[in-house]
Amino acid sequence: MEKSTAIILTHGMLATSNAKTCHGLLRGTERFDILAVIDYQHAGSDAGEVMDGNTLGIPIFASVAEYKNSELPIPKYCVVGVALHGGQLPDDFREELYTAIGSGMGVVCGLHTFLSDDPYFNALAEKNRLELIDVRKPKPRNSLRFWTGDIYSVKTPKIAVLGTDCALGKRTTCRMLMESCRKNDIATEMIYTGQTGWMQGYPYGFIFDSTVNDFVSGEIERVIVDCANESNPDLILIEGQSALRNPNGPCGSEIILSGNVTGVILQHAPGRRCYDSTDISIPLIASEIGLLSLYGARVLAITLNEENMTDAELTAYQRETEATMGIPVVRPLKEGVDRLIPVVREFMGF
Amino acid sequence: MEKSTAIILTHGMLATSNAKTCHGLLRGTERFDILAVIDYQHAGSDAGEVMDGNTLGIPIFASVAEYKNSELPIPKYCVVGVALHGGQLPDDFREELYTAIGSGMGVVCGLHTFLSDDPYFNALAEKNRLELIDVRKPKPRNSLRFWTGDIYSVKTPKIAVLGTDCALGKRTTCRMLMESCRKNDIATEMIYTGQTGWMQGYPYGFIFDSTVNDFVSGEIERVIVDCANESNPDLILIEGQSALRNPNGPCGSEIILSGNVTGVILQHAPGRRCYDSTDISIPLIASEIGLLSLYGARVLAITLNEENMTDAELTAYQRETEATMGIPVVRPLKEGVDRLIPVVREFMGF
Numbered sequence: 037m038e039k040s041t042a043i044i045l046t047h048g049m050l051a052t053s054n055a056k057t058c059h060g061l062l063r064g065t066e067r068f069d070i071l072a073v074i075d076y077q078h079a080g081s082d083a084g085e086v087m088d089g090n091t092l093g094i095p096i097f098a099s100v101a102e103y104k105n106s107e108l109p110i111p112k113y114c115v116v117g118v119a120l121h122g123g124q125l126p127d128d129f130r131e132e133l134y135t136a137i138g139s140g141m142g143v144v145c146g147l148h149t150f151l152s153d154d155p156y157f158n159a160l161a162e163k164n165r166l167e168l169i170d171v172r173k174p175k176p177r178n179s180l181r182f183w184t185g186d187i188y189s190v191k192t193p194k195i196a197v198l199g200t201d202c203a204l205g206k207r208t209t210c211r212m213l214m215e216s217c218r219k220n221d222i223a224t225e226m227i228y229t230g231q232t233g234w235m236q237g238y239p240y241g242f243i244f245d246s247t248v249n250d251f252v253s254g255e256i257e258r259v260i261v262d263c264a265n266e267s268n269p270d271l272i273l274i275e276g277q278s279a280l281r282n283p284n285g286p287c288g289s290e291i292i293l294s295g296n297v298t299g300v301i302l303q304h305a306p307g308r309r310c311y312d313s314t315d316i317s318i319p320l321i322a323s324e325i326g327l328l329s330l331y332g333a334r335v336l337a338i339t340l341n342e343e344n345m346t347d348a349e350l351t352a353y354q355r356e357t358e359a360t361m362g363i364p365v366v367r368p369l370k371e372g373v374d375r376l377i378p379v380v381r382e383f384m385g386f
Numbered sequence: 387m388e389k390s391t392a393i394i395l396t397h398g399m400l401a402t403s404n405a406k407t408c409h410g411l412l413r414g415t416e417r418f419d420i421l422a423v424i425d426y427q428h429a430g431s432d433a434g435e436v437m438d439g440n441t442l443g444i445p446i447f448a449s450v451a452e453y454k455n456s457e458l459p460i461p462k463y464c465v466v467g468v469a470l471h472g473g474q475l476p477d478d479f480r481e482e483l484y485t486a487i488g489s490g491m492g493v494v495c496g497l498h499t500f501l502s503d504d505p506y507f508n509a510l511a512e513k514n515r516l517e518l519i520d521v522r523k524p525k526p527r528n529s530l531r532f533w534t535g536d537i538y539s540v541k542t543p544k545i546a547v548l549g550t551d552c553a554l555g556k557r558t559t560c561r562m563l564m565e566s567c568r569k570n571d572i573a574t575e576m577i578y579t580g581q582t583g584w585m586q587g588y589p590y591g592f593i594f595d596s597t598v599n600d601f602v603s604g605e606i607e608r609v610i611v612d613c614a615n616e617s618n619p620d621l622i623l624i625e626g627q628s629a630l631r632n633p634n635g636p637c638g639s640e641i642i643l644s645g646n647v648t649g650v651i652l653q654h655a656p657g658r659r660c661y662d663s664t665d666i667s668i669p670l671i672a673s674e675i676g677l678l679s680l681y682g683a684r685v686l687a688i689t690l691n692e693e694n695m696t697d698a699e700l701t702a703y704q705r706e707t708e709a710t711m712g713i714p715v716v717r718p719l720k721e722g723v724d725r726l727i728p729v730v731r732e733f734m735g736f
Contacts (some may be wrong), residue, residue: 182472249598330676
């Protein structure tokens with residue numbers, strides 16, 4: 037995939053979990069070459085430092101206009117780098133995007149507001165001969181497939197990275213695991229299931245939440261079958277969405293059942309009490325592992341999101357949970373995920 | 387709801403489970419007044435007798451042309467009365483529908499083939515000034531709502547009629563239970579979740595499988611909240627879809643979690659080994675009840691589909707399962723569902 041230049045608009049949210057699309061792109065993308073982040077709260081800082089303390093050499097500008105006045109080149113795209121509950125484009129993002137289009141940038145957006153359906157955006161983009169890419173726009177029905185059972189012919193080992201909630205690092209852990217596997221000579225493909233995954237440029241995937249429900253199972257099957265047949269990897273990793281028991285949109289059983297997935301890495305935030313944007317308690321991790329076993333999937337390891345926990349608390353939780361559950365409990369952002377390689381190899385039958 | 391006259395096209399499939407849309411309409415609909423069924427395999431018989439042996443006084447004609455030549459009036463609609471794996475309109479249905487439109491009937495169709503997107507159907511309907519109603523056509527995005535948590539303000543008891551597979555009688559049991567509850571002075575509303583439910587004319591519902599995945603949870607919540615606020619019933623019943631572990635399209639956890647449903651009636655076909663159109667075994671009923679309990683729902687009773695079982699086998703299964711599970715096991719088509727009223731009342735807190 038040839039990379040396109042891009043800037044990412046987070047408009048004050050870079051340090052929040054709403055900027056997970058931006059965070060994903062900063063952590064690595066085969067689709068874009070990121071020149072800068074636009075965020076008025078953090079102008080002048082380095083984007084990586086704001087995100088997780090690791091310098092990336094990617095500058096932050098206060099506005100698209102300020103970026104335009106810098107000596108950096110006009111990128112091919114301005115990417116909307118936030119995911120918002122409800123998925124609507126906030127009004128104060130509009131002005132920034134108007135400036136971006138007026139300055140010669142196309143727009144990539146993964147929200148539920150489709151810019152290409154907006155008469156004003158459409159006219160502006162047409163006038164400037166620029167692209168509006170709505171990543172979440174559903175595919176036409178005749179390009180979707182129903183589930184057929186072909187999945188059972190795939191012999192490649194498959195691991196899903198599921199989580200106990202939304203927005204706690206499933207995709208990041210999945211990508212880190214892909215990189216670690218490749219470094220360890222396990223030819224690995226990662227299947228994306230969200231808009232950020234598309235933006236990161238993995239060749240196989242689909243956008244789960246913008247697919248008409250009846251085709252979700254078939255799309256899961258199709259991407260796995262295509263990936264196995266075309267790339268023939270040693271291992272397929274699948275990015276999960278939401279959580280099995282999140283009332284805001286339960287998800288995961290389709291990946292296990294329709295994708296015939298038997299291994300799970302479970303991302304968990306021990307410092308988070310309730311499902312994202314609700315006051316509904318997240319069940320105990322042992323209960324989630326039990327639920328997954330009823331679906332026929334074995335949890336190979338637990339990976340931790342660090343929010344609301346001190347280093348000491350995380351270490352204690354990690355030790356206790358490893359002892360209780362008898363599986364590795366890993367802190368990806370602190371220690372990487374290389375410690376998962378032995379369980380992955382064991383799962384693969386080595 | 388004022389009823390419209392209709393004939394139902396099953397085209398040779400009336401005696402098969404593919405005709406479940408027709409079966410549902412024959413069992414009762416507030417939307418249509420059914421004048422006849424069109425089925426070349428059973429012409430001359432009574433539709434009810436072919437379906438389940440109970441005479442309904444609804445004649446079967448071999449073709450739409452034959453119906454047109456009878457003395458019965460031209461109905462407002464010809465309803466496509468089959469649900470097919472893949473949801474595509476078979477070619478041999480087309481000719482019959484062309485005749486229907488040419489004879490002055492609109493068409494109601496719940497398949498995934500949208501007649502209103504077909505240039506030929508469209509031109510024909512326009513020329514004859516007739517309606518093409520594609521029940522499964524997704525609603526426009528701006529009429530869909532996201533899940534908000536408002537469901538927790540609904541105090542009305544809610545029971546979902548789920549099943550251990552597709553096409554085994556969930557909707558029929560749900561409707562029978564609604565009728566039995568009403569007869570027993572429990573003001574009951576039934577929420578539909580499939581195209582046949584829409585055709586039957588319940589005022590609240592949505593079509594689960596044609597909803598973009600991200601809005602499924604919100605639509606479940608919306609219909610329940612609207613039903614509770616506008617109709618204020620004593621009890622809300624919800625038609626389930628598919629089965630929790632059907633790889634062809636798992637479903638049910640959204641109803642439980644996003645609809646905050648705590649009671650389940652579980653429809654089961656003990657004579658069916660594998661999920662519909664697959665060779666994947668259906669799990670044991672005890673395991674399904676355990677799975678539902680992990681989602682926070684209690685199974686109040688089991689209702690049986692009678693396929694592939696003798697009367698003696700069903701009686702034995704019924705007795706054994708009641709003893710093992712400690713809940714009523716009922717044969718709706720044989721004995722009705724009045725025996726469920728005590729468990730429903732107990733669940734409602736009486």
